[in-house]
Amino acid sequence: xxxxxxxxxxxxxxxxxxxxxxxxxxxxxxxxxxxxxxxxxxxxxxxxxxxxxxxxxxxxxxxxxxxxxxxxxxxxxxxxxxxxxxxxxxxxxxxxxxxxxxxxxxxxxxxxxxxxxxxxxxxxxxxxxxxxxxxxxxxxxxxxxxxxxxxxxxxxxxxxxxxxxxxxxxxxxxxxxxxxxxxxxxxxxxxxxxxxxxxxxxxxxxxxxxxxxxxxxxxxxxxxxxxxxxxxxxxxxxxxxxxxxxxxxxxxxxxxxxxxxxxxxxxxxxxx
Amino acid sequence: xxxxxxxxxxxxxxxxxxxxxxxxxxxxxxxxxxxxxxxxxxxxxxxxxxxxxxxxxxxxxxxxxxxxxxxxxxxxxxxxxxxxxxxxxxxxxxxxxxxxxxxxxxxxxxxxxxxxxxxxxxxxxxxxxxxxxxxxxxxxxxxxxxxxxxxxxxxxxxxxxxxxxxxxxxxxxxxxxxxxxxxxxxxxxxxxxxxxxxxxxxxxxxxxxxxxxxxxxxxxxxxxxxxxxxxxxxxxxxxxxxxxxxxxxxxxxxxxxxxxxxxxxxxxxxxxxxxxxxxxxxxxxxxx
Numbered sequence: 001x002x003x004x005x006x007x008x009x010x011x012x013x014x015x016x017x018x019x020x021x022x023x024x025x026x027x028x029x030x031x032x033x034x035x036x037x038x039x040x041x042x043x044x045x046x047x048x049x050x051x052x053x054x055x056x057x058x059x060x061x062x063x064x065x066x067x068x069x070x071x072x073x074x075x076x077x078x079x080x081x082x083x084x085x086x087x088x089x090x091x092x093x094x095x096x097x098x099x100x101x102x103x104x105x106x107x108x109x110x111x112x113x114x115x116x117x118x119x120x121x122x123x124x125x126x127x128x129x130x131x132x133x134x135x136x137x138x139x140x141x142x143x144x145x146x147x148x149x150x151x152x153x154x155x156x157x158x159x160x161x162x163x164x165x166x167x168x169x170x171x172x173x174x175x176x177x178x179x180x181x182x183x184x185x186x187x188x189x190x191x192x193x194x195x196x197x198x199x200x201x202x203x204x205x206x207x208x209x210x211x212x213x214x215x216x217x218x219x220x221x222x223x224x225x226x227x228x229x230x231x232x233x234x235x236x237x238x239x240x241x242x243x244x245x246x247x248x249x250x251x252x253x254x255x256x257x258x259x260x261x262x263x264x265x266x267x268x269x270x271x272x
Numbered sequence: 273x274x275x276x277x278x279x280x281x282x283x284x285x286x287x288x289x290x291x292x293x294x295x296x297x298x299x300x301x302x303x304x305x306x307x308x309x310x311x312x313x314x315x316x317x318x319x320x321x322x323x324x325x326x327x328x329x330x331x332x333x334x335x336x337x338x339x340x341x342x343x344x345x346x347x348x349x350x351x352x353x354x355x356x357x358x359x360x361x362x363x364x365x366x367x368x369x370x371x372x373x374x375x376x377x378x379x380x381x382x383x384x385x386x387x388x389x390x391x392x393x394x395x396x397x398x399x400x401x402x403x404x405x406x407x408x409x410x411x412x413x414x415x416x417x418x419x420x421x422x423x424x425x426x427x428x429x430x431x432x433x434x435x436x437x438x439x440x441x442x443x444x445x446x447x448x449x450x451x452x453x454x455x456x457x458x459x460x461x462x463x464x465x466x467x468x469x470x471x472x473x474x475x476x477x478x479x480x481x482x483x484x485x486x487x488x489x490x491x492x493x494x495x496x497x498x499x500x501x502x503x504x505x506x507x508x509x510x511x512x513x514x515x516x517x518x519x520x521x522x523x524x525x526x527x528x529x530x531x532x533x534x535x536x537x538x539x540x541x542x543x544x545x546x547x548x549x550x551x552x553x554x555x556x557x558x559x560x
Contacts, residue, residue, distance in 0.1 A: 075525065139422075144505060146519045179422035180504025183519060191504070195406045196421050 032060045035243050036082060038073045039065055040089035040230065041184055042114065042149075045209050046263035047087065053259070054250050061243065069147050069184055077102050077235070084238040085247055087111070087230060090148035094231040101236065108231035111251050113266040114203045115225045116149075116156050118218040119192045119210065127199040130218065131166060134173035141188050141197035144181040149188075152226040153201045159224040189215070203228070208264025227266075319536060325526075326533040334530045342508040343516040344534070350424060350512065351492040354431040358439045358488050363481075366443035367469070371452065384441065387434050395433050396501025403429065403502075426503035427510050431492035438491055442484025446477035479550055486546050490539055 035054075039047045044067045051063035066073070066083070070093035077083050078100045086103065088094040097103045120127045126138050133140060143150035157171035167173075179197065182188045188200040189207070193214050207217045232251060234244040250256050257267040298305075334340050369381065387395060403410045403420040410420065420426050450473050458468045474481070496514035503510040505519065513535050520528035 072521070075521070141504070144519055178506070180506050180510065183500060183505060183515075187501075194400065194404060196400065196404050 032062055033240060033243060034062045034064055035084050035240060035247055036064045036066065037085045037087065037247070038077060038081075038083040039067055039085075039087040040070045040073070040148075041067050041186060042089055042203055042205055043067065043087055043230070044186075046205070046260050046265065049259050049263075050251060050256055053255065054247055057250070058243070058246070063247070071096075071147065074100065074102075083235050084240050084244040085232065086235055087232040087251075089114075089230055090151075090228060091231055092148065094233060097233070103233040104236055107236075108233040109248070109252065110229045110268055111232045111248075112230045112257070112260045112268055114205050114228045114230065114264075115266065116152055116201055116220050117204045117207045118199055118220060119189060119202055119207050119215050120199045120218065121192055121195040121197075122214055122216045124195055124198070125216070127218070130160065130220065133177065133199055134166070134170050136173075136177075138177045139179045139196075139198045140174060140177040141180050141182060141191045141200040142178055143185050143188050143201070144183055147184055148228065149185045149201075149203060150181065152228055155226045156201065156220060156224050159226075160220075163224065203264070204266075205264035208262075230265075322529060322536060323533045325529045330526070330530050331534060334527065335534070339507050339511075340516065340531065340534075343511050343513050343531075346424065346427070346508065346511065347493060347513040350427045350431060351489055353428050354435060354492040355439075355485055355489045357428065357432055358436045359481075359485055362436055362440045363443060366440050367447055367473075369440075370444045370447035384437050386437075388437050390434075392434055392495065392497030393501055396430060396498035399426075399430060399433060399498060399502040421502060422504045422506065422510060424503075424509060427499055427512060430498035430502045431495045434495055434498055435488045435491035438487035439481075439484040442487065443477065443481045446480025446484070447473055449480070450476040482546065482550055486543060490543060493535070493539055 037047065037051065044065075047065055047067070051065055055061055055063050066076075066081075068076070070088040070090060073083075073086065073088075074093050074096045077086065077097065086094070086097055088097070088108075091108075094103065094108045098105055098108075118127070118130065118133065127133060127135070127140075132138060142153050145151055145154060154171075157174055160166050161168050161170040161172075163170070180191070182191065185202050185206055188197075189202050189210055191197045192200040192202075193210060195214075199218075204217075207215065232248055234241060234248060238244050251260075252268075261267050335344075365384075369377070369384075390398075400421065401407050403413065403426070405411070405414050405419065405421070413420065420429065454472050454476075455468050458472050463471065494514055495512070496518065499510070499512060500515055500518070505511050505515050511519075513531060517528050517531045517535070520531055
């Protein structure tokens, strides 16, 4: 019964993928190529622009970006979503892609770094310093630990709690102020932008995209900050390996790095 | 509505002798059965695929997990609250819509349907802009010291907003199908509005009303988009089962599958029981 069902499901999927496959061939024969890039949500702004410039430099090429949480993207690819390039917000999810056999082991390259900052609403400043995060009554919104940025936030709080000035119960006090663990970093920023929360912890790249008149930024000292490395890789069964390789080279080129820097990322090769 | 259905089945049962009759009836409806099969399979297979992936031991083991049990408890109590609030505030509106004609009724009718077509995430944003700290009403509420976002109340508001139309629509139709002359007769006898409703309208419209309340409850149980935007995610406070499923999907598929199966089985069980109880009460009413 169960195996029959599975057979039925598989054949249905097969029909679907075959259908999609022929569609793909049909479109490429008309002279244009489509490059599908699966990129972490935090790369939305930067990769949209990189995609546009890559299209301008390669005639007949169309770049289609799919932005979501890195872990969602890995699962989607594992379930058969077609992609040519994968840019992850952390090494953990790239490792998962390797484990799933989606990416060659030596393919991923770190293309950019990111670090954390505290954001607060500009007009309602209950939180003016890192210490204020632990002040009773402050409403703090963090990213959920299930997503990379939430994981980094916990690491930052652990490191900060070692500073005698903040006190070793700093993490505990901050967590007591948390009103919500958002499912992605953009949602954290949005709640702060709307003024629903007094503070949130996001990537510097997210803070860079926030409206200046609504959000202010508090830097986190290097001593407690966590640097996130973003790896990029070509998907093993990509039908457009060459184009995908060129795309990755473009991301790593001086122009690609400049765009990423404009969006608040830390270019690779430079010490933080 | 349901009463006539019951009758139809029973008359056809009488018309044929059970053994040979049933066979010819199946043959006669073979074409219809085949034509219905794709939709049935399309609805059933994904459900089976989900449950087949979740072994029973794992479901039981997961139930005792603190975060899972908190999500279940929160979902139970927010959805029950939502259903009660909807029944309390939706019934007068449904009665008004079913019994009276007035200017702007068409617009009000459309307004009631609006949450059904609005994407839940848009509903969440709308609620945030209304009840948020800087929202139209939220600002005033904040002055009174009442802050709604990130609280269980926000979960209830989000659920009510997206799920109330199911109850209101069903109750409107239920009340409209009750002959208003029955109410008028009661009114002549001097019964008050509430008594009229309770003794005449409700008993006749109750199948539709209870079915509507169940649809509202079920929709509230599955509510995700508006909740995560308006209420956020905090275990035990605003993390309902659907949100726990979504976040579980981010760590590993297994835990999300187990939670989804729990949700699926629980809703299936509750809806079946209520349908069965309703049928019982309808047939009993027929007998007496």
